[in-house]
Structures are given as structure tokens and as C-alpha cells.
Amino acid sequence: xxxxxxxxxxxxxxxxxxxxxxxxxxxxxxxxxxxxxxxxxxxxxxxxxxxxxxxxxxxxxxxxxxxxxxxxxxxxxxxxxxxxxxxxxxxxxxxxxxxxxxxxxxxxxxxxxxxxxxxxxxxxxxxxxxxxxxxxxxxxxxxxxxxxxxxxxxxxxxxxxxxxxxxxxxxxxxxxxxxxxxxxxxxxxxxxxxxxxxxxxxxxxxxxxxxxxxxxxxxxxxxxxxxxxxxxxxxxxxxxxxxxxxxxxxxxxxxxxxxxxxxxxxxxxxxxxxxxxxxxxxxxxxxxxxxxxxxxxxxxxxxxxxxxxxxxxxxxxxxxxxxxxxxxxxxxxxxxxxxxxxxxxxxxxxxxxxxxxxxxxxxxxxxxxxxxxxxxxxxxxxxxxxxxxxxxxxxx
Numbered sequence: 001x002x003x004x005x006x007x008x009x010x011x012x013x014x015x016x017x018x019x020x021x022x023x024x025x026x027x028x029x030x031x032x033x034x035x036x037x038x039x040x041x042x043x044x045x046x047x048x049x050x051x052x053x054x055x056x057x058x059x060x061x062x063x064x065x066x067x068x069x070x071x072x073x074x075x076x077x078x079x080x081x082x083x084x085x086x087x088x089x090x091x092x093x094x095x096x097x098x099x100x101x102x103x104x105x106x107x108x109x110x111x112x113x114x115x116x117x118x119x120x121x122x123x124x125x126x127x128x129x130x131x132x133x134x135x136x137x138x139x140x141x142x143x144x145x146x147x148x149x150x151x152x153x154x155x156x157x158x159x160x161x162x163x164x165x166x167x168x169x170x171x172x173x174x175x176x177x178x179x180x181x182x183x184x185x186x187x188x189x190x191x192x193x194x195x196x197x198x199x200x201x202x203x204x205x206x207x208x209x210x211x212x213x214x215x216x217x218x219x220x221x222x223x224x225x226x227x228x229x230x231x232x233x234x235x236x237x238x239x240x241x242x243x244x245x246x247x248x249x250x251x252x253x254x255x256x257x258x259x260x261x262x263x264x265x266x267x268x269x270x271x272x273x274x275x276x277x278x279x280x281x282x283x284x285x286x287x288x289x290x291x292x293x294x295x296x297x298x299x300x301x302x303x304x305x306x307x308x309x310x311x312x313x314x315x316x317x318x319x320x321x322x323x324x325x326x327x328x329x330x331x332x333x334x335x336x337x338x339x340x341x342x343x344x345x346x347x348x349x350x351x352x353x354x355x356x357x358x359x360x361x362x363x364x365x366x367x368x369x370x371x372x373x374x375x376x377x378x379x380x381x382x383x384x385x386x387x388x389x390x391x392x393x394x395x396x
Contacts, residue, residue, distance in 0.1 A: 152231030300335025
């Protein structure tokens, strides 16, 4: 009996320590990188090869694509806009022409017939500048979001592109190694689709991809396409996200959250009408492309995008969401959820992007902006029209 009591006390102490760790993640707002008429999407890479991470930002309403050069101290130097494109949204960063320099692919979500259906590829020169754009056309309306990966295993980065309609599809673009692409298969998704995520979910060495499918009132789910290694994919399997009829399953992140050697998924189940009802669904993978039933965690005010990394160096993956609902909200920002040693996540701590007035937050990413060894946060926002940078101040 005494031994049982001691064991329970030890378990309680360990749980308390885990919760203490979960509350120890801290961030400070360090910069607001201003853009014209709102920031929709942000991606990172060292585009001028100075050893510091840079940020590239799209703005649909301002039709701008802007590069901010990292200074290695959490601050960024604004450059001239890289290109003017019709309503740029999603980004993919990779070396598409195999010259050793990072390139950028931009999904141009044009709303006018003469701007429909274009991916713009900007080949980097390695000094923060880019060659003349290469246009890839032929989409049915407007490509919106995408991911880059070598899906046919020829050593060249390919693109997985979501096309918004009239019948939503995703298209495989196979890289040719010179910055141009050939069109692979097109897959119909029939509903609204979020950002695709490329990874190997079944341990066969081939790139698979997952894509969130959503519509108001449901159904909401993740479609998982297992790769064949030749640029084609199996018929999709449906993965339950636990979304209710008032939630959208809009965004994904992957990682081994329970440390069993298999990739898991996190899904944003965003509640549009009731922001505090938004949840993050954790789907634990079994290494064969199948997932357990969703575990649900409160995500903050909302959940638009999410990103994951070990934010405090404890060996456990943590989670950051861009936590504003659709529309403008004075409480929008980024929410940080600490990963717990025993599995799962702690309660969200939200850092607002503005001290007053309503705002909308969009894509969130993580990276070490000040070279201190800890991942920091960058989130695209509208009102303020900027990318907001939060530096990680967690005690090491």
C-alpha cells in the first residue's frame, strides 16, 4: 500500500514537472516586416547565402512577392519586391534547377480569366536576386497552395499543386532540372482542399502526400495518397480528423509526436463561427499509412495554419498555430502549445500580433532567425499588413 502511494506521488510530481515545462515556452515580438496590402504566406531559406535565414512573403491584394534578408539577429532588411504577380498565394522553396542556389515557386491565384492558372518559378542566383520568371500555365482556375518534393525519385524537386476549381484538383508537376516542369497526373478532390504535405508515411522510401479536404457542414477529412516512387500515387484513403459540422479541417503538420519512429499528423480543425471551439487533432501513425482515432487539443482563438518543432530543446516536439479565425479579430495571433513528455500538448498560450484593433493571421513558420539555436516564429498577417516576428526567449 505504501509502495502504491509512493508511486502515485512520484507520478504526480513528474506530471507537475511536465506541466511546468509546458508553461516555460516564452516569446517576444521583435519585428513587423511591412508589406503592401497584407501578407498571406511566408516561407524561408538562405537566398543570399550569407548563413542567415531570409523570408519570402506573398500578398494577394497588393500582388507582391517580397524578400526580407535576415541579419542573423532577429531583424530583417527589406529588399525590393521580387516580382509582381496576379494574386500570389502559396510558395514552395527548393533548388529546382540543381545549381546549388535556392529557387522560389509561386502559386498565382488570379481572379480574372487572363490571369487564371499560373505557377511562377524564380530561379535564384545565390545573392538574393533572381532570374526572369518562368510561367507554368494550364490550370483550370487558380493554383493556390503547394509543396515541393522529389516524387519520381530522379533527383529533381517536383511540385504538388492545389487548383481551386471549378472542380478542385491537385496536379503533379514533374521537375525537369532546369526550372521547367512537365505535367504529371491530375487528381480530382471534388471539395475545397488545403495545403498539401509531402512525407513518407508508410516507411517504403517513397514520398506520399496528405491533403486536408473541407467544406462547411462536412465532411471534413484528410486524403492520404501513397506514392509509387514514379510520380504517381495510389487511390486516396480517408483519414478522420474528428471535425464537427461547424469546423473546417484546413491545415496539416507532420512529426513523430509520440516518439515511436512513425510519422504522425496534426490537423487544424478551425471553427469559423465559434473561434474558441477550434481544435488541433493529433493523428498517431502506425507506419503503414494508417492512423489512430484523433486526439483533440484546444488550439487558441482559432486555427488557420500550424507548424511544429522542438522549441525548448527537451527532445519533444511542440506546436505553434496561427490562431485567428476567418475575418478580423482583436485576439488573433499565434498560439504556442508545449509538447508533453508523456504525449499530447499543454494548454495554448497566445501572443497577439497587434496591441489594438482587429487582425487576420495566415501562414505561420518556424526557424532560427537570430542564430541562438532555438526556433523562432514568423506569421503573415493582415492589419497589420506585415510578417510578425517573435523571438524565442525560452530559458535553455
